[in-house]
Amino acid sequence: MKKSLIITLALIMVLSLAGCGKTDSADKKSEGVMTYAEYVAAAMDSEVVVETYVQAKQSWWDNKATVYTQDKDGAYFLYNMACSEEDYAKLTPGTKIKVTGYKSEWSGEVEIVDATFEIEDGNFVAAAMDATSLLGTDDLIKHQNEFVTFKGLTVEPADESGAAFLYNWDGSGSQGDDLYFNVSLNGQIYSFTVESYLCDSSTEVYKVVEGLQVGDTIDAEGFLYWYEGANPHITSVTVK
Amino acid sequence: MRKLSAKLCLLLLFVLMLPCLTACHGSRSMDAFVIPEQFDTNRTYELTFWAKNDTNKTQTEIYKKAIADFEKAYPNIKINLRLYTDYSRIYNDVITNIATGTTPNICITYPDHIATYLTGNQVVVPLDELMTDSRYGLGGSELRFDSPTRDEIVPQFLNECSFAEHTYALPYMRSTECCYVNKTYVEALGYTLPEQLTWDFIWEVSEAAMAKDAAGNYLVNGQKVMIPFIYKSTDNMMIQALRQQDAGYSTEDGEILIFNDTTKDFLYTIAEHAKTGAFSTFKISSYPANFLNAGQCIFAIDSTAGSTWMGSHAPLCDIASEALVEFETQVMMLPQFDPANPQMISQGPSVCIFNKTDSQEVLASWLFMQYLLSNEVQIAYAQTEGYVPVTTKAQADPAYQDYLSRAGEDNSLYYDIKIEASKLLLNHAADTFVTPVFNGSASLREASGQMIENVTKSVKRKETVDDAYMEKLFRDMNSLYRLDQRTHTSPDEEELGPLPTLSVVLLSVLALTWLGILLYVTKEAINKRKTQHNDH
Numbered sequence: 001m002k003k004s005l006i007i008t009l010a011l012i013m014v015l016s017l018a019g020c021g022k023t024d025s026a027d028k029k030s031e032g033v034m035t036y037a038e039y040v041a042a043a044m045d046s047e048v049v050v051e052t053y054v055q056a057k058q059s060w061w062d063n064k065a066t067v068y069t070q071d072k073d074g075a076y077f078l079y080n081m082a083c084s085e086e087d088y089a090k091l092t093p094g095t096k097i098k099v100t101g102y103k104s105e106w107s108g109e110v111e112i113v114d115a116t117f118e119i120e121d122g123n124f125v126a127a128a129m130d131a132t133s134l135l136g137t138d139d140l141i142k143h144q145n146e147f148v149t150f151k152g153l154t155v156e157p158a159d160e161s162g163a164a165f166l167y168n169w170d171g172s173g174s175q176g177d178d179l180y181f182n183v184s185l186n187g188q189i190y191s192f193t194v195e196s197y198l199c200d201s202s203t204e205v206y207k208v209v210e211g212l213q214v215g216d217t218i219d220a221e222g223f224l225y226w227y228e229g230a231n232p233h234i235t236s237v238t239v240k
Numbered sequence: 241m242r243k244l245s246a247k248l249c250l251l252l253l254f255v256l257m258l259p260c261l262t263a264c265h266g267s268r269s270m271d272a273f274v275i276p277e278q279f280d281t282n283r284t285y286e287l288t289f290w291a292k293n294d295t296n297k298t299q300t301e302i303y304k305k306a307i308a309d310f311e312k313a314y315p316n317i318k319i320n321l322r323l324y325t326d327y328s329r330i331y332n333d334v335i336t337n338i339a340t341g342t343t344p345n346i347c348i349t350y351p352d353h354i355a356t357y358l359t360g361n362q363v364v365v366p367l368d369e370l371m372t373d374s375r376y377g378l379g380g381s382e383l384r385f386d387s388p389t390r391d392e393i394v395p396q397f398l399n400e401c402s403f404a405e406h407t408y409a410l411p412y413m414r415s416t417e418c419c420y421v422n423k424t425y426v427e428a429l430g431y432t433l434p435e436q437l438t439w440d441f442i443w444e445v446s447e448a449a450m451a452k453d454a455a456g457n458y459l460v461n462g463q464k465v466m467i468p469f470i471y472k473s474t475d476n477m478m479i480q481a482l483r484q485q486d487a488g489y490s491t492e493d494g495e496i497l498i499f500n501d502t503t504k505d506f507l508y509t510i511a512e513h514a515k516t517g518a519f520s521t522f523k524i525s526s527y528p529a530n531f532l533n534a535g536q537c538i539f540a541i542d543s544t545a546g547s548t549w550m551g552s553h554a555p556l557c558d559i560a561s562e563a564l565v566e567f568e569t570q571v572m573m574l575p576q577f578d579p580a581n582p583q584m585i586s587q588g589p590s591v592c593i594f595n596k597t598d599s600q601e602v603l604a605s606w607l608f609m610q611y612l613l614s615n616e617v618q619i620a621y622a623q624t625e626g627y628v629p630v631t632t633k634a635q636a637d638p639a640y641q642d643y644l645s646r647a648g649e650d651n652s653l654y655y656d657i658k659i660e661a662s663k664l665l666l667n668h669a670a671d672t673f674v675t676p677v678f679n680g681s682a683s684l685r686e687a688s689g690q691m692i693e694n695v696t697k698s699v700k701r702k703e704t705v706d707d708a709y710m711e712k713l714f715r716d717m718n719s720l721y722r723l724d725q726r727t728h729t730s731p732d733e734e735e736l737g738p739l740p741t742l743s744v745v746l747l748s749v750l751a752l753t754w755l756g757i758l759l760y761v762t763k764e765a766i767n768k769r770k771t772q773h774n775d776h
Contacts, residue, residue: 045697045700045701045702046701061332102697102701106524106526107527107558114697168295170296171297172295172297172299172300172323172325173295173323174321174323177323228558228559228560229560
């Protein structure tokens with residue numbers, strides 16, 4: 001009986017170690033690959049090599065893919081990365097990729113452009129980081145492009161007409177275009193976007209936002225994109 | 241019985257052959273549109289209109305009002321509006337829908353794009369006969385609205401829609417490019433704006449603006465960021481620079497001339513100023529307006545149709561109010577190599593109609609298309625941005641003249657920068673040009689801008705830009721945009737690529753059928769000869 005117990009405990013321990021090992025290997029960078037800190041420190045327009053994990057895909061066109069990626073330390077937005085349609089299908093959430101490209105900035109959004117990639121072994125899907133308390137602070141930008149959540153927000157009018165959301169930033173669009181909606185927290189108003197390439201009109205989040213009412217209390221998840229300031233690309237909204 | 245069998249066999253072969261003939265031609269073509277005798281108002285029509293707006297709510301409302309007013313005049317026609325904010329997305333969607341036979345009825349587009357649509361037979365309706373039809377044509381007797389006559393469309397703008405021996409579109413709005421200048425900073429740097437900008441002046445002032453203090457702030461604005469010269473459309477930048485120097489771009493029938501020494505010299509100049517940080521592009525840095533309004537740019541070149549975003553008091557703005565800087569904005573013609581002979585591009589949306597099997601549906605589309613040129617639509621839409629109406633009738637309308645005379649009365653409808661931009665085009669319409677339109681001209685346009693983007697990025701990345709680089713760049717552009725695979729032919733003669741497998745199979749069956757007929761006829765002839773020979 002004792003022997004059985006010891007063997008069982010030993011097996012559990014080995015399996016636990018194996019499980020831990022998987023997480024560790026996901027964080028370990030290969031030779032010649034930058035850590036997230038090194039990426040942040042790299043100069044604009046310099047070549048960067050990172051290992052990261054696909055979190056979501058925005059679009060593919062003309063052999064170019066735009067992808068939200070993240071490792072355990074931070075996020076990397078890959079804009080128009082060279083990618084065949086066949087490879088694009090392989091970029092499922094969690095897929096590990098090694099990316100070589102150039103660090104660039106466009107209206108405040110730091111991204112990797114003119115990149116190529118190769119798929120590697122490994123898998124990691126980031127949990128949403130609660131950034132509610134960072135809204136409106138200078139620290140929010142440190143989490144640029146990360147998968148984040150904001151809780152307990154109040155839906156505010158999106159324009160003078162009192163609409164809860166707009167198709168395009170000024171209401172010039174129609175169903176299928178980006179959705180823009182305003183939320184408030186502690187008296188400050190923030191603009192959120194449902195990016196139509198990332199979440200089109202058939203997605204749950206698009207439909208939920210189309211059904212929002214001013215005054216609703218919501219939790220929202222998404223990627224902390226930047227355009228002349230924080231411009232989260234929302235992927236999930238829960239009405240309280 | 242034997243003779244009957246032979247005849248039956250022959251008949252069977254012909255029956256087999258007929259579908260082959262149909263299949264060979266039917267899959268790609270549609271019958272040419274013929275104007276119906278009379279527009280059938282007893283029927284109802286549901287049309288799709290794909291329109292482009294500049295992410296501008298007023299423009300969207302004008303489209304909706306135009307549709308509502310048109311539907312009042314023609315209660316049997318319903319227009320479904322689909323809005324786009326990007327020409328390239330319309331282009332991609334049209335290409336996809338040509339293949340499935342689901343093109344819209346009416347579509348805002350560019351002539352370069354129509355040239356590609358023409359690769360399919362009878363896809364876009366030629367407008368030559370429609371325009372001159374006495375009943376339903378421009379200014380026609382049967383129209384239920386006040387349409388412009390053909391002579392009232394600015395001839396230059398209408399000519400831009402004519403290629404491959406037909407008119408395939410009507411101009412809808414016209415704009416050009418201009419330079420929005422931070423005059424305050426130019427003067428702070430010790431310069432005076434000339435009457436007309438030259439490239440040399442812009443490069444010189446831009447380099448002067450790169451001076452910094454010991455803390456790394458630019459002297460001219462006291463900020464950490466300054467890109468003195470930002471160009472929105474690098475396609476236009478290259479096209480206009482070449483035109484101004486009378487250098488090669490393409491011939492009318494599509495021969496590619498862009499890979500020349502003038503292009504190379506211009507790219508070297510760009511490289512020199514991109515290296516110092518004095519020049520950048522929209523694709524690399526962001527919208528020129530965002531930098532201009534933040535006091536981080538001195539020369540912002542963009543469309544006149546982007547004028548409502550330009551200036552300290554612009555009605556439309558993407559940057560935070562606390563980032564706005566107060567300065568005087570001057571709207572100027574884009575820089576010239578030869579100021580005595582200015583050249584600037586003519587651009588702006590045109591509208592075309594797609595062919596359908598129902599000619600009445602096409603006629604209904606044509607009626608709506610014409611309505612877009614009525615004064616009500618033209619004047620209202622032109623006032624949303626630095627556009628100009630495409631008809632002299634609208635341009636001369638007292639309501640439009642009144643609008644032009646009230647520049648600066650407010651920062652919305654009468655925003656001075658916007659009206660100055662429109663006036664720039666109205667005063668220099670004769671100095672505008674367009675590039676030749678052919679199947680592949682859209683790719684050539686992309687390549688022309690991409691060379692500037694590549695050179696700018698390369699010097700920022702500290703790569704060497706020399707003759708070897710240029711040779712490789714030209715080769716890469718040729719290959720990437722398939723410019724070296726073009727034959728200079730009319731659209732009707734354009735290479736359609738390899739035949740689909742089904743067509744190959746059907747053509748093989750056809751060939752085998754003819755071979756069978758030939759063998760049978762030969763065999764019959766031999767048998768007949770033998771019989772005749774034996775009879776003798």
